[in-house]
Amino acid sequence: MSIKRALVSVSDKTGIVDFCRELSQMGVEIISTGGTSSLLSKEGVPVIGISDVTGFPEIMDGRVKTLHPAVHSGLLAVRDNEEHTRQMQELGLGYIDLVVVNLYPFQETIAKPDVAYEDAIENIDIGGPTMLRSAAKNHAFVSVVVDAADYSQVLEEVRSGGDTTLETRKRLAAKVFRHTAAYDALISDYLSNVNGDPLPERLTVTYEKLQDLRYGENPHQQAAFYRKPLAAQDTLTTAEQLHGKELSYNNINDANAALQIVKEFEEPAVVAVKHMNPCGVGIGESIYEAYSKAYAADPTSIFGGIVAANRIIDSDTANKLSEIFLEIVLAPDFTQEALDILTKKKNIRLLKTGELNAARNRESQFVVTSIDGGMIVQQSDVHSIEASELNVVTDRAPSEEEMKQLLFGWKVVKHVKSNAIVLAANDMTVGVGAGQMNRVGAAKIAIEQAGDQAKGAVLASDAFFPMGDTLELAAKAGITAVIQPGGSIKDEESIKVANEYGIAMVFTGVRHFKH
Numbered sequence: 411m412s413i414k415r416a417l418v419s420v421s422d423k424t425g426i427v428d429f430c431r432e433l434s435q436m437g438v439e440i441i442s443t444g445g446t447s448s449l450l451s452k453e454g455v456p457v458i459g460i461s462d463v464t465g466f467p468e469i470m471d472g473r474v475k476t477l478h479p480a481v482h483s484g485l486l487a488v489r490d491n492e493e494h495t496r497q498m499q500e501l502g503l504g505y506i507d508l509v510v511v512n513l514y515p516f517q518e519t520i521a522k523p524d525v526a527y528e529d530a531i532e533n534i535d536i537g538g539p540t541m542l543r544s545a546a547k548n549h550a551f552v553s554v555v556v557d558a559a560d561y562s563q564v565l566e567e568v569r570s571g572g573d574t575t576l577e578t579r580k581r582l583a584a585k586v587f588r589h590t591a592a593y594d595a596l597i598s599d600y601l602s603n604v605n606g607d608p609l610p611e612r613l614t615v616t617y618e619k620l621q622d623l624r625y626g627e628n629p630h631q632q633a634a635f636y637r638k639p640l641a642a643q644d645t646l647t648t649a650e651q652l653h654g655k656e657l658s659y660n661n662i663n664d665a666n667a668a669l670q671i672v673k674e675f676e677e678p679a680v681v682a683v684k685h686m687n688p689c690g691v692g693i694g695e696s697i698y699e700a701y702s703k704a705y706a707a708d709p710t711s712i713f714g715g716i717v718a719a720n721r722i723i724d725s726d727t728a729n730k731l732s733e734i735f736l737e738i739v740l741a742p743d744f745t746q747e748a749l750d751i752l753t754k755k756k757n758i759r760l761l762k763t764g765e766l767n768a769a770r771n772r773e774s775q776f777v778v779t780s781i782d783g784g785m786i787v788q789q790s791d792v793h794s795i796e797a798s799e800l801n802v803v804t805d806r807a808p809s810e811e812e813m814k815q816l817l818f819g820w821k822v823v824k825h826v827k828s829n830a831i832v833l834a835a836n837d838m839t840v841g842v843g844a845g846q847m848n849r850v851g852a853a854k855i856a857i858e859q860a861g862d863q864a865k866g867a868v869l870a871s872d873a874f875f876p877m878g879d880t881l882e883l884a885a886k887a888g889i890t891a892v893i894q895p896g897g898s899i900k901d902e903e904s905i906k907v908a909n910e911y912g913i914a915m916v917f918t919g920v921r922h923f924k925h
């Protein structure tokens with residue numbers, strides 16, 4: 411068999427003229443629709459208009475042009491089926507051996523800010539996916555191309571053997587069904603959201619591969635990195651790597667965690683992360699000051715860590731960063747001097763995120779956790795709190811400085827694995843107790859890590875204290891103020907201990923579990 415007739419109908423016309431010209435020179439007849447046909451004619455490629463094949467005009471602003479039996483029988487006929495062949499001859503129909511289609515730009519359309527609903531609907535392609543599906547189903551005989559990246563391989567095979575190989579047609583068919591499935595998923599997602607139904611009876615999210623990863627969490631685990639079709643511009647999936655080795659699975663997980671935390675802050679902030687937990691967080695007047703604090707918070711754990719900043723990295727900060735081994739530095743950007751300093755280090759990875767949108771961090775989106783046999787979906791934890799919303803439950807209210815540190819600690823503890831306790835003083839974390847099976851255990855770790863710095867520090871707890879023991883421990887360590895959700899049946903026990911020691915305690919009424 412050989413390819414004699416091709417149907418070409420593309421929205422993205424990149425490379426289409428050269429592709430069709432070569433096909434035409436090899437004797438392939440090209441049938442095409444409105445805009446594609448005009449372009450090919452203009453460029454001198456011989457082309458037959460779709461209406462000459464269907465005997466029907468392209469109507470309704472292009473809504474109906476290829477949706478015709480003359481097209482679909484030509485695509486779907488089983489070439490070695492006698493009955494199909496007889497019907498084709500009887501009705502005067504011709505085979506179509508190759509379909510080249512890419513679809514109306516639905517994704518690009520809905521990505522536009524304030525896109526009109528009617529505009530989105532008009533960009534739902536109907537005829538294109540129908541042809542793609544017909545051709546892909548009949549891949550035993552028909553070649554189908556949805557991606558310009560495949561033009562060269564198709565040309566090569568037609569040039570050498572008159573047709574593509576069955577292996578290629580199978581690969582192209584599978585690619586088409588992935589493509590149309592993703593296209594429909596985006597449409598259904600858009601419409602579900604417009605209808606205010608983001609968790610419908612069937613979830614059809616799709617992702618596009620950014621890269622294969624060398625391995626997963628451990629070297630014996632296969633892994634890859636995927637992005638949502640409409641990922642925001644200040645995420646790890648859109649960051650530009652300026653220097654260093656390829657990101658690993660664990661790098662991506664940790665860098666994502668660091669980015670989520672640093673986006674909590676409007677003021678200059680730096681977050682150091684190890685194993686998904688912040689080991690040091692600092693804020694300051696400058697990014698240098700913020701990094702100095704994040705570093706001082708825990709100079710041991712930061713080694714080999716991931717550092718995220720929410721301001722451009724300057725040369726002073728770069729010099730300080732380069733004093734230790736860090737896996738990754740993520741920032742909106744780097745000055746040229748900073749890059750010159752940091753790129754001297756072979757093993758550091760530098761990621762430019764572009765401007766971070768702290769406000770977007772407070773917009774809810776859905777996050778997925780896979781479980782064996784399925785997944786659970788929830789809104790992301792975007793809750794933030796103001797001083798005026800806190801409920802002072804002790805005899806003493808926090809001082810202005812204590813209140814500042816409490817709110818800082820609360821922003822950080824939200825991102826620490828539960829059970830979580832964070833101690834803060836002077837705009838930095840001084841102790842972090844993460845991922846413990848009991849709250850008092852988390853507090854012990856945070857207090858021990860803080861050492862002398864626990865004296866005069868404040869304490870933030872991601873969930874309420876089930877009994878008074880954590881407060882007792884905190885008081886003995888010299889903690890002066892506490893922020894926690896409240897709501898335990900033994901709240902009174904904790905309040906009593908706090909009052910005994912002159913601790914100021916506030917309830918948020920909100921819990922920040924993170925598992």
Ligand SMILES: NC(=O)c1ncn([C@@H]2O[C@H](COP(=O)(O)O)[C@@H](O)[C@H]2O)c1NC=O
Pocket residue numbers: 419420421422442443444445446447472473474475476477511512513514534535536537538539
């Ligand atoms: N309605 C149809 O019969 C139809 N047939 C092909 N299309 C699409 O029309 C586009 C190409 O249009 P043009 O050649 O006019 O620039 C392609 O994206 C193709 O997928 C159609 N448009 C939408 O459904």
